Amino acid sequence: MKEKQNLRTQIMHGIAAAAVLSMLVSPAFGAQVPATAPGAHATLPAGVVARVNGVAIAQSEVDAAVRQSGQADTPALRTSLKNQLIARELFRQVAQKQHYDTHADVKAGIEQAKAMLMMQAYLRDAIKPTPVTDADVKAKYDAIVASLGQNEYKPSGIMVKDAATAKTVLDQLKKGGDFAQLAKQYSQGPSAAQGGTLNWVSFKTPIVEGQTQGWPKPVAEALVKLPQGAVSSEPIQVGDAFWILRVDQMRPTQIPTFDQSRAQLRKELEQVAAAKATAQVVTDLVKSAHIEK
Structure with a gap:
């Protein structure tokens, strides 16, 4: 019964999230966010596109959202994304005001995100792949051609x-x-x-x-x-x-030129180098750890 309740909760959360997202990306949503909120100053500091109850939304945040969207950079897209950032800040403020940061599931999510960010930062510093040289790329190309x-x-x-x-x-x-x-x-x-x-x-x-x-x-x-x-x-x-x-x-057999193959071969060699470096880090950690299974 508990599993069914958890599944039902997840489904309802998913439906709610989908509804919110659908509302945010709809053209009608833009009309619901006034250009200047009641009581706000019309002139914003340089680099700020909006303020929500005194909290600034920076131009850089909109720029990042445009890049992440993968869509053509248009005024309409920027307006839509700015409105989404405004809505997100409104949600954040009201959730914080109602102390959602103290909820057990929120705390657990924060810890999980923190752990993931720590691991990613550690791996960026710990994994040192052997650099791929131009000679390595040419040697790989020559070896492939010789095998054809x-x-x-x-x-x-x-x-x-x-x-x-x-x-x-x-x-x-x-x-x-x-x-x-x-x-x-x-x-x-x-x-x-x-x-x-x-x-x-x-x-x-x-x-x-x-x-x-x-x-x-x-x-x-x-x-x-x-x-x-x-x-x-x-x-x-x-x-x-x-x-x-x-x-x-x-x-x-049609053999592409070295210049045509160079970028792809370099990418493949870099992936191999990264995999080897990662495996070495794991091996070293396992050797120094006490692991029970």
């Missing part, structure tokens, strides 16, 4: 977990079944929802273990042997999984 073959392939794949299901899929394909629909129905691979469609890929032949861009070697070997439009005649087993491939398109 003469042709590249746009495949689709169906990955299942047992031989019987693989046979069922192949039998249906041989009877004219739609590959994409069968992928959505049977595949447990990462692109099942997209009908098994996979990204363009190229392998230098003969296939060498560790130079297959993350593909299992048996699958890469089977792929380069298939002509365009063909489906693998037998399931390709990789551990406990069974793959069925189709080559949707094939073309001579």
Whole structure:
């Protein structure tokens, strides 16, 4: 019963929040906020766009709200966002006046937010990824180019977990079944929802273990042997999984220039460096901690 009450409370809070948000973003809301509140001075200090019971709302707050909105910066948007900030300040003031800051759930939320901000600040200082140099980016580019073959392939794949299901899929394909629909129905691979469609890929032949861009070697070997439009005649087993491939398109390998690839490669290398640095911080903390499970 208590769980049902909690769920009902959450739903009602969600409905209330949605109603408030809908009101704030509606064009009619702007008309409900007067340009100058009764008793307020018409002239505001530089950098202040509004005052709510003496509390200033800065121009910088509106600027930040515009950036966060992701919308085109227009006078109408700025007016709408300013009115939302006014409403938010009104809500804050009345909640504080009625001592909502003493409510248990508010205190718990403040503590959670405080803990999250502390962790984020600590991680910004503690995680020191190894800087990615221009030489690192060029080396990564050269390694990728060296791993590419003469042709590249746009495949689709169906990955299942047992031989019987693989046979069922192949039998249906041989009877004219739609590959994409069968992928959505049977595949447990990462692109099942997209009908098994996979990204363009190229392998230098003969296939060498560790130079297959993350593909299992048996699958890469089977792929380069298939002509365009063909489906693998037998399931390709990789551990406990069974793959069925189709080559949707094939073309001579198209290699982007280094300048075209530089930004993306740098981003990927920086992500790897950040992950390594984070893992090292966690390892060091675990070693010095007393953890009971």
